[in-house]
Amino acid sequence: MDKTNTIQFKKKPIAVLISLTLGFPIPIVTAQEIEEEVETLRLETITVEAQKRKQSMQTVPVSVSAFSGKQLNQAVIKDIFDVAGLVPASSAFQTQNVTNTSFSIRGIGTSSQNFGLDPSVGLYVDGIYRARQSSMVNNLVDIEAVEVLRGPQGTLFGKNTPSGAILIRTVAPSHQAGDNFIEGTIGNYGLVNYSAAASVSAIDNVLAFRLTGFGSQRDGFVSEVNTGDDVLNDRDRWGGRLQALYTPNDDVTLRIIADYAEINEICCAAPVQVSNAQAIGIEGKFGTDSLLSQAPFNATIFDGSDFFDYKVALSFLPESRVEDSGLSAQLDWDINNQFTLVSISAYRSFDSFDNIDSDFTDAHLFGTRNDSQQHSFSQEIRMDYTGDKVTAILGAYYFRQNLDLDYSLYTGEQFNDFFLTGFAQGAFNGLLAGIDALNSASNGLIAPSAPPAPAFSSFDHRAEQKHESYAIFGQIDYQLSDELTLTTGLRYTDESKDLSTIFSENLPDDAAFPSFFSSVGDPNSPASIVPGTLLYGAGLAGNVLTGIQAGTIDITTPSGQAALAALTPFQTLGWGFNPLGAITAGRSNISDTLNDDQITGTLKLSYTPNRDTLIYVSYGTGYKSGGTNTDRITEGFEPIFAAEKSRAFEIGIKKDFPEQDLRINAAVHTTNVDDIQANTFTGTGFNLQNAGDYKTSGLEVELTWLPTDTIEVGVVYARVNAEYDNFMRGNCWIAYTWHTGITDPGQESSDPNAPNPYCNRSGDRPTGEPEDYAMVKVKKDFTISDNIDAYLVAEYSYTGDVVLDGSNDPFAVQESYSLLNVRFFMNFAKYNMDLVFWGRNVLDEEYINHVNFNTPLQEGKFNAYISDPATFGVTLRKRF
Structure with a gap:
């Protein structure tokens, strides 16, 4: 039961504007609220649950971007990558496969390359924490709303994250018709998407069910020279969700959700960005590309200038499979007009398998296989209180996870x-x-x-992690006066992890592994x-x-x-493996236990001088637990890393100008992170460690203006200054030094003949984070006939330069780029049907997708992950 009041704007006899899409706050409202507002407002009331209760977004002292399911459908937003690209100061991208997905907010993120890492961005679906970031990559279908919260979430949300949270709510079962649908999409590269959902009222106003299903297939857009055209970066995924909603009376609601989804794709292509066939700055210096071009390898060599030809050469195509499933139950009991008891229980399973040609050539050198299983159980119980001047939440949270990982690097024939x-x-x-x-x-x-x-040797490890987390949390909003509200929140978290990794080196015929x-x-x-x-x-x-x-x-x-x-x-067989590098060297097993507890929270002061203005100041802290490096790393590196803690300060304003139909939300922020967890590939393994101190600060602006009855203009801008304040044992340049002979200026060793493996990265930028991001959207509504309304929208976005590698190698920089998306939308009211013609990146801008890496065991060479080319399609949606 919603007991909160929303802001009432000045009434105007103008129909509500339907869409504030793609990067701008849009309405997330109940059917009743829509009916009340539709005749009175142009600037809409936006309802969010950023503080675990329904509130007008303009009254919430939180930086949040919100997207309704209706707007996601009209904009043909199909996955979380589409959403993240529309939110200021946030990013989401894949690397070598669908199980390696990374999210960041305000320059603070987590690589999913290492299974020992918890995410810096909390991911929640229907209030359930998703421990593995890759569980969020499947299609967004039958969604009520998506909210992206920026800043530490150290009080109310699940696992307590240092940089933000993404909240997804699915459409619940209903007893009324109107939210059932069937949808289909076709597009270039053989794209076929289909989805449908329907509710069934089994007992009127008491028991309802909802069934949702979807599938997506598409050819790849990267060719493999030995296999065929357009085979890599394809789409092949499907899933379903079955729900039951039980409301025996007006005070009790029980919602049960079971879901299952699969992904089975050939992902992801990483063409050669910089070749080492011959050094760029040293005459007569030749690298492995020169060697591999000759017998007995006769490999296909790319020189890097053909990066955007969308071609690679591999000895086998990568495999990437995911099975994601879960069962949850949420009970809401309105005890009286002031108290509501909420219980959310969930079990989730996430299994992934990937097998890639990790030398990234069509020589038969080596590959890596990764097979993991994750099972988790979570329980949240809380009491919500609503009074005249006080609203409060008091709760407890429990999370348990078992993670098993089988990893193998194996050698090929050559x-x-x-x-x-x-x-x-x-x-x-x-x-x-x-x-x-x-x-x-x-x-x-x-x-x-x-x-x-x-050949046919393997370097394997099996990692097991048992993780338990307990938390008690509370938050109070106290109205000091009609204009001032004080928000205080506190959370105590206790974390424990039992970590075990067993390493094995396996030669043909069970020969003993030498370590001379x-x-x-x-x-x-x-x-x-x-x-x-x-x-x-x-x-x-x-x-x-x-x-x-x-x-x-x-x-x-x-x-x-x-x-x-x-x-x-x-x-002795295998005498060359141990000295070759960490990934083929013997090492001792790891067995350890981590225990940690933290107190985090928030303090906010909100000032509302009038109903159209909110000014707030907030301070918040966040936290994520430490863990173990589950990769095979050099014996001298410490495999255990400590917890990551953040402290953030923010000043924001949310201002509506009803007479001018203008809304401006803006915030300035600064965040300090202690012991940030950094993970970078060195060419012979992943270096995961506590980098030291990290600082990010910036400005965010979201503007919506309705200059006429039929035109909408939106602007989003984010400036993020992020750098390592103190990072003494980071990675060094590899490719640039190999090509030019110029030593990394951060090199700790003063002897050029005996460099150590560390470089000082203090003052450097993080991987994959642009300093500037801006987007301008212009939308024009018009009427085609009495039964057909339409609009045309164009979105132009600018992304500043991006550092692609954790060492800040001079070769690892993506220059700034711009993208243009367009859509033509038609609503056929008589048939309750929408038709959308859409195009993304219609100018076919070419850019690297956030990350490049030193090619394994091929010094002086870079591979990088490629972005999507121009895509076009048409989507038809029928509601019933």
Whole structure:
């Protein structure tokens, strides 16, 4: 039961404007509220649940963008990526597969590459926390509303997040007709979308059911030169939702939801951005692309200038599969006019599998396979109170999650050749030939050389994490006067994680894994050829062979037999793996327990000098728990990382000018994050750690203006200044240094012949976050006939330059770009039907999709994830 009052605007005898779409606040109202407002307002009352109760958005001291289901449908918004692109200071993008999805708000986000990370942006569907970010990538169908909250959510929401939250509400069962529909979409690249939903009243006003189903298929838009055209970045997904709504009386509501969805796609393409066939700034320096272009590999090589040809070359197509399901129950009991008891219980399961060609070439080098299962249970119970001057929420929250991960990096048929010819400039070939000659001369008494990196080897790990979280929270709004309201909130969170990772190194025929050497060494740097390195061992073995050939070593004597021990490593299968890098090195298992508790909260003061103005000041804190790096990382790196904590200060204004039909919402903000959790790929593994201190600040403006009865203008602008205040052990440039010989200025070591693996990244920008984002929308309504209304809308957005790599490598910058989307919408009132012709990125702007990376084991080379080209289609929706 809604007991809150909404702002009443000055009445005008003008019909309500239907749409405030695509990045601008739009109405999220009940059917009753629509009926009350439709005859009186042009600037609409926007109802949100950003504070877990229905409120007018113009009275909520929170930066929030809201989208109704109606507006999502009219704008043909199909997934969370479409939504995030319309919200200031937010982003969402995929990387190597559909299970690697990242969200950020105000420059603070979380890579989903590592399963040990909790998200910085909380994701909720019907009040249920989604622990895995990738569970949000499927189609948005039968949605009541989407809200994007900016700033720490350290009081009211589930798992307590440091940068924001995305709230999705689905359409509930109904006893009335009108919200049933069937919809179909066709578009270029063979796009076919279909969805439908219907409610059934089993017992009038007591029991209703709703069934929702959808599917989406589309060809890819990236070709693989050996397989065919338009095979990568396809769409193949479907799902359904079954609900029951039980209302035995006016005071009790029970809603039960069961859902299931699948994704099975060939995702995601990462063409070559920078080739290392030949160094850009060093004449005569050649890299692995030059090697792979020759026999025995004969690989297809791209030079980077053809990045936007939408072509890749792989030895096999990637697989990416997801199964997401859940069951939830929400009970609302209005005890009296002041107290409401709310209970939300949920069980969720999320299984994913991906298998990719992780050398990103059509040479048969290596791949990675990732199989994970996540099961979670959550329970929230709270008491909501509404009085004359006080509203309050008091609640408790419990979350439990079991996460199991099986990961494998495996070598292909040509990896041994790649090792022998690609590392240390083939320095081992003469040594191995000498050992084999000695084997022949001794009639087999001396063992032959062994493959250093044999095919069909695998480097596996199994990670298990048991996670429990308890929280008690409360928030009070106290009306100090008619103009002033004080909001205070507090949350106590207790987190515990049991972490276990078991590593294994598996050679063909169950051979024992050797660990004679710890690193390769650099033949151009004599200081690095020291005991323990592979090149040092090769030097000893070479001296022995030279002595045997010169007759100074007699292998029949005890001293000669002892000297032969220098050859033993190179006669042992797999001798090259351990020094190659962290991803093929042996390492010890991890077993640990993390326990942490935090107190977070919020303090806000709201000032409403009149019914059209809200000015607020807020301070809030957020938190997400620590964890373990579930990847195979260098033994010296600390696998455990600490919790991430944020402190944010914000000043905002929400102002309506009814006479001018103008609405302006704006906020300035600053957030400090302690121990931010950073995850960056180095070319031989992911470096996940607490980066140190991080700061972001900025300005957000959302403007809506209705200059005439038929024209709407909207403007969104966000400025985000984000940088690492203190990040002493970050990643170093790799590609730029390889191509130019210029050392990363953040390098901690002063000896150019002995650089360490760390660089100071203090003052650098984070990955994937533009400093500036702006969008302008113009919409024109018109009438075609008595039964056909229409509008034409154009949206032009600008995204500032984006740093693509955590090391801030000079090669890793996407320049600013602009996108244009257009739609032509028609409503056929007689048939209760909508028809939308739409186009996205209609100018076919080419840009990198937020991220590039150092190509594994191919120093000096960058691959990057490509953006969608121009897409067009038509959508037909019939309501009944």
